[in-house]
Amino acid sequence: MANIQEKIAKLFPEAAFEEADTLTVTIPDAQWHELAKTLRDDAEMAFDYLVTIVGMDWKDSLGCIYYLDSTTHNTHIAVKVIATGDRETPYIHSVSDLYAIGCIYEREVYDFFGIIFIGNPDMRRLFLSIDWKGFPLRKDYDMNPDINPVPHENERQSDYTYTYVEDADGKIVKEEKRVFAEDDFVVNIGPQHPATHGVLRFRTAVDGETIKKIDVYMGYIHRGVEKICEMDTYPQTLHFMDRLDYFSAHPYHHCLCMCIEKAAGIEVPRRAQVIRVIMDELSRIASHCLFIGTFCMDLGATTMLFYTLRVREQILDIMDKTCGARMTFNYETIGGVIADLDPDFVKDVKALLEILPKNIKEYNKLFTGNVITRNRMEGVGVLSRKDAISWAITGPSGRASGWACDVRKTAPYAVYDEVEFDEIVRTEGDSMARFKVRMDEMEQSARIIAQLIDKIPDGEIQAKVPKVLRLPQGRWYQTVEGCRGAFGIYIESDGGTSPYRLKIAPPCLPLAAVVDHLTEGSKIADLITIGGSLDYIVPDMDR
Amino acid sequence: MPYDAWKDNEYIEKLVKELRDSGTNVIIGSLDHLINWGRSNSIWPLTFATSCCGIEFVSLGAARFDMARFGWEVARASPRQADFIMVAGTIVHRMAPVLRRLYDQLAEPKYVIACGGCAISGGPFRKSYHVAMGIEDIIPVDVFVPGCPPRPEAMIYGIMQLSRKIKVEKFFGGVNRQEKQEKFLESHPIEGIDDNK
Numbered sequence: 001m002a003n004i005q006e007k008i009a010k011l012f013p014e015a016a017f018e019e020a021d022t023l024t025v026t027i028p029d030a031q032w033h034e035l036a037k038t039l040r041d042d043a044e045m046a047f048d049y050l051v052t053i054v055g056m057d058w059k060d061s062l063g064c065i066y067y068l069d070s071t072t073h074n075t076h077i078a079v080k081v082i083a084t085g086d087r088e089t090p091y092i093h094s095v096s097d098l099y100a101i102g103c104i105y106e107r108e109v110y111d112f113f114g115i116i117f118i119g120n121p122d123m124r125r126l127f128l129s130i131d132w133k134g135f136p137l138r139k140d141y142d143m144n145p146d147i148n149p150v151p152h153e154n155e156r157q158s159d160y161t162y163t164y165v166e167d168a169d170g171k172i173v174k175e176e177k178r179v180f181a182e183d184d185f186v187v188n189i190g191p192q193h194p195a196t197h198g199v200l201r202f203r204t205a206v207d208g209e210t211i212k213k214i215d216v217y218m219g220y221i222h223r224g225v226e227k228i229c230e231m232d233t234y235p236q237t238l239h240f241m242d243r244l245d246y247f248s249a250h251p252y253h254h255c256l257c258m259c260i261e262k263a264a265g266i267e268v269p270r271r272a273q274v275i276r277v278i279m280d281e282l283s284r285i286a287s288h289c290l291f292i293g294t295f296c297m298d299l300g301a302t303t304m305l306f307y308t309l310r311v312r313e314q315i316l317d318i319m320d321k322t323c324g325a326r327m328t329f330n331y332e333t334i335g336g337v338i339a340d341l342d343p344d345f346v347k348d349v350k351a352l353l354e355i356l357p358k359n360i361k362e363y364n365k366l367f368t369g370n371v372i373t374r375n376r377m378e379g380v381g382v383l384s385r386k387d388a389i390s391w392a393i394t395g396p397s398g399r400a401s402g403w404a405c406d407v408r409k410t411a412p413y414a415v416y417d418e419v420e421f422d423e424i425v426r427t428e429g430d431s432m433a434r435f436k437v438r439m440d441e442m443e444q445s446a447r448i449i450a451q452l453i454d455k456i457p458d459g460e461i462q463a464k465v466p467k468v469l470r471l472p473q474g475r476w477y478q479t480v481e482g483c484r485g486a487f488g489i490y491i492e493s494d495g496g497t498s499p500y501r502l503k504i505a506p507p508c509l510p511l512a513a514v515v516d517h518l519t520e521g522s523k524i525a526d527l528i529t530i531g532g533s534l535d536y537i538v539p540d541m542d543r
Numbered sequence: 544m545p546y547d548a549w550k551d552n553e554y555i556e557k558l559v560k561e562l563r564d565s566g567t568n569v570i571i572g573s574l575d576h577l578i579n580w581g582r583s584n585s586i587w588p589l590t591f592a593t594s595c596c597g598i599e600f601v602s603l604g605a606a607r608f609d610m611a612r613f614g615w616e617v618a619r620a621s622p623r624q625a626d627f628i629m630v631a632g633t634i635v636h637r638m639a640p641v642l643r644r645l646y647d648q649l650a651e652p653k654y655v656i657a658c659g660g661c662a663i664s665g666g667p668f669r670k671s672y673h674v675a676m677g678i679e680d681i682i683p684v685d686v687f688v689p690g691c692p693p694r695p696e697a698m699i700y701g702i703m704q705l706s707r708k709i710k711v712e713k714f715f716g717g718v719n720r721q722e723k724q725e726k727f728l729e730s731h732p733i734e735g736i737d738d739n740k
Contacts, residue, residue: 128673129637136672143672150675154640191641192591193620199593199638220638221593224671231670239667246595290598309605326602327595327692539594539633 004045004077011038021262021476022067024078032081033093033119039068039077040098046070047077049389050099051479052505054490055109057138062090062115067477067488067505071389071403074410078477083115091164091172094119100390104513112137112226116164118172122179123162127219127542129155136227137501179215180205189527191220197294197531198538200512209523214516218509222542229502234260234469235334237502242328244506245540247287248482250279253332258413259478259489260334263471269460272336273414274452278349279319279331280414280480281445285356286315287483288396288438288445291535295435296367298532299376304367311352311359318348334469336462349453356446360439368439377432381518381530384429391517392510395485396441397534399425400433407481419451431533438535470497482507484535508541544703551704559711575713582626583706585614586654589625591645593632596659596692600631608695615702622646627654627685627705629698633661633668634675646682654709656701657684660691667691 008015008025012035016026027035039047047068054065063082069075083090094117096102106117107126114135116123125132133148134141163175180186180203190201199220205212225244229237241252254276261268289308296304316326321342323329331338342348367373383393388401398405406423408416424440426433471493479488485507492501511534518530546552592600603610610616619625622645634642646655657678660666665676675681685708688701 127637141672145672148636148672150636150639150680152640152643152681154644155637191638192622192645198597199641220635220641221633222635222637222673223633223668224673225668227672228668228670243595243667246598290601294601305601306606309602309607313602313605313607326694327599 004075007042007044008035008038011035018080020078020474022076022078024065024080026080026082029081029084029092032079033095033098035079036066036095036098039079045075045077046072047075048072050095050101050105050392051076051486052488052490052503053102053105053109054501054503055113055115055137056492056501057113059139062087062113062138064092064109064115065475065490066095067490071405090115091118093117096120099392100387100517101392101510101513104509108509111135114138116172118164118166121161121163123164124158127222129219130158131156136224141227179203180213184212187524191217197536200536200538202515202527204524204527206524209525211519211522211524211527214519214527216512216515218512218538218542220542221539223539225543226502226504229499231498233497234471234499237499238333239328239330242330243539244504244543245482245484245487245508245537246327247290247537248283248484248487248540249327249329250276250283250331251480251482252487253329254280254414255478255480255482255487255489257332257334258480259476259491260469260471262478263474263476263491263493264334264465264469266335266463266465268336268463270415271457271459272461272463274456275337275341275461276332277414277416277419278449278452278456281448282315282318282349282352284445284483285442286312288442289315291438292363292367292435295532295535298528299373301367301370301373304363307359307363307366311356314352314355318345318352321345321348333462333465335465336460338462340461341456346453346456349449353446353450353453356442360442364439368436374432376525376529377435377533378428378430380431380522380526381533382428382430383514383518385427387514387517388429391514393485393514394510395482395507396424396437397434397511398485399423400437401429402427405486407479407486411479413478413480415452416448419448421445421448431529434533434535468497470495471499479505484508484511484537484540504543506540506543508536508538511536512538512541549704549707555707555711558708562711562713571713579710579712582652583709585617586626586702586706586709587617587619587624588615588702589622589628589645589649590618590620591628591631593630593634593638594661596631596662599692599695599698600629600658603695603698608699610699610702613699613702613706622648623650625649626652627656628682629656629658629702630662630678631658631692633666634678634681635673636675637673639675639681642678643681652709652712654685654705655682656686656688656705658688658690658698658701659693660689663687663689 018024047070049069051067056063061082066079068077083092085091106120111126160176161179184205187204191199201217203215225240242249289312293305293308323331383401385402388398388403394405404425409423421444424437473495475492477490488505490503491499494500519527657663662678665674668674686701686705
């Protein structure tokens with residue numbers, strides 16, 4: 001990292017450095033776009049993956065922290081940019097021309113903080129409706145429900161979007177343009193539609209049956225988790241993780257716990273570490289099972305749901321015995337896990353491992369080789385490796401495009417560095433590949449569990465944690481491999497008992513954002529295949 | 544399920560008494576019984592899920608909990624073909640008008656089950672700026688099923704309660720239900736829309 005710092009310091013004398021959890025560069029807004037270009041294009045740095053943009057309100061100023069990863073060197077960097085202009089109209093230059101996912105991430109920051117990104121082609125609100133008053137994640141936001149009451153009328157809709165550009169004198173000009181072309185035929189799909197896997201809405205411009213453009217509307221399940229977390233103490237924030245991506249409840253919980261443990265310097269007992277990993281992998285199998293079931297159901301093969309839910313129910317039973325719930329477990333705590341394993345746990349898991357290969361074989365026999373399946377999935381929605389990185393498509397969907405992005409391999413946490421497993425990577429990048437990656441990942445998860453299940457060490461399950469937990473001042477970022485991709489948690493603490501800012505970087509937001517890019521030029525029926533194969537969970541992207 | 548095992552017999556008895564007080568015609572009363580027997584054993588849900596509770600609803604449809612035993616398995620994607628909405632999940636500001644519209648699209652007689660803490664009161668998200676504090680402000684509710692998410696068994700119990708309610712209703716004339724709805728619409732007016740037209 002030292003030579004990267006030197007190099008940046010040489011090129012950008014204004015840059016200030018800060019060695020925190022990640023190397024953080026602070027740069028004035030005027031140089032930011034140039035720095036981003038250098039970071040991305042320089043062969044030695046090659047930060048080509050924009051992990052997340054954390055909007056920040058430091059009370060006296062607004063700004064963003066960009067987390068960037070290099071897929072070639074496996075290095076991380078954070079860039080802090082403070083917005084220029086006053087609190088009414090803060091500006092930052094957009095990087096949406098460098099990173100495809102930047103456009104959606106910047107819209108999210110605009111929605112929550114009101115920071116305007118110069119050059120972003122689509123500066124609309126993302127989660128909240130156009131009539132919403134105020135920017136909710138600002139510290140001075142008025143939460144009074146009378147200002148923004150529950151609407152009873154249908155939402156107002158606009159066909160126009162805005163772009164802010166700098167003219168020759170450096171003045172910022174607002175430009176209005178249409179979302180769709182004037183003579184486009186626009187069909188509405190969702191928010192209440194069984195194939196959108198929740199409440200997601202697509203405005204689809206079609207030419208006959210061919211899709212020309214999709215405008216994704218999110219926010220139909222935006223619950224403002226990040227803002228609630230700022231009002232809660234650290235242990236109180238944990239249970240929201242279960243309710244984001246409810247299939248990845250264990251990995252998400254694990255992530256937030258690890259982030260807080262890292263900040264507070266808590267050492268987790270080994271028994272708890274192993275239990276956490278086993279739970280993560282069990283969730284992964286259960287999640288992929290449901291993916292296969294619902295995906296096949298979207299394509300018309302309803303029976304598969306019954307076959308896959310059989311295994312899922314068995315896993316839920318195992319969890320139920322230990323955690324006491326079927327879905328929202330609230331099992332991992334800061335410093336360990338909440339309760340010890342059920343006496344039957346090992347026996348039950350072994351029974352599961354025994355039947356799992358037979359079941360996977362059965363799924364393959366029933367569905368994978370089917371000629372209709374292959375016709376509908378092969379070559380549909382092809383995503384190249386370069387696009388996958390630019391759109392920040394992680395998880396099984398990214399690995400299907402040939403990008404080895406498994407966090408368990410790139411930045412091993414808990415006991416993942418001690419177990420043997422293969423990272424499933426395919427190169428086709430189509431819907432079939434995304435399906436097959438998940439199928440194979442179930443086997444790998446079973447392999448991890450098999451290695452650990454006989455070797456769960458004895459000992460404590462919970463480290464000593466102070467009753468009132470305060471984190472020191474600073475900021476931390478932690479990633480885990482959720483069931484749908486890399487899930488990140490950013491915590492900034494001011495030394496109090498609750499986070500100053502808790503940012504959730506969900507894997508499903510890019511997955512939904514990429515739908516427009518993937519479906520361009522394909523048929524409406526393929527939209528269902530592509531959406532199903534990406535396997536996004538709407539409460540996860542909306543938070 | 545034996546009668547004593549139900550938890551809310553007083554409520555149903557009160558409802559029955561209210562209905563009986565106005566008197567029942569012998570012929571129409573018997574026809575009511577017949578129709579309601581059919582209706583209560585084939586209530587079709589609308590496929591409507593916003594979050595976690597929806598997944599438990601999927602489990603309910605699968606082989607283990609098998610809601611087909613009770614005649615509820617025909618989940619319809621269109622509200623025009625469904626009998627009730629199971630509001631499974633959080634309803635946020637942006638979704639509220641959509642839910643109201645779905646409810647308006649359901650054909651009479653229609654029912655609503657509020658499933659899970661979020662739909663009942665906002666649940667764990669009560670402090671949020673973008674969550675409706677319970678769906679009762681948006682549409683009238685017949686049965687509440689608490690839980691986060693409720694277990695499939697609880698959901699079965701909830702829908703069975705609904706079918707008990709349907710059994711005692713007067714179908715011909717449909718007085719009870721419509722009166723309740725009119726009252727609700729009067730107390731929750733939408734600007735610019737006259738519900739009586």
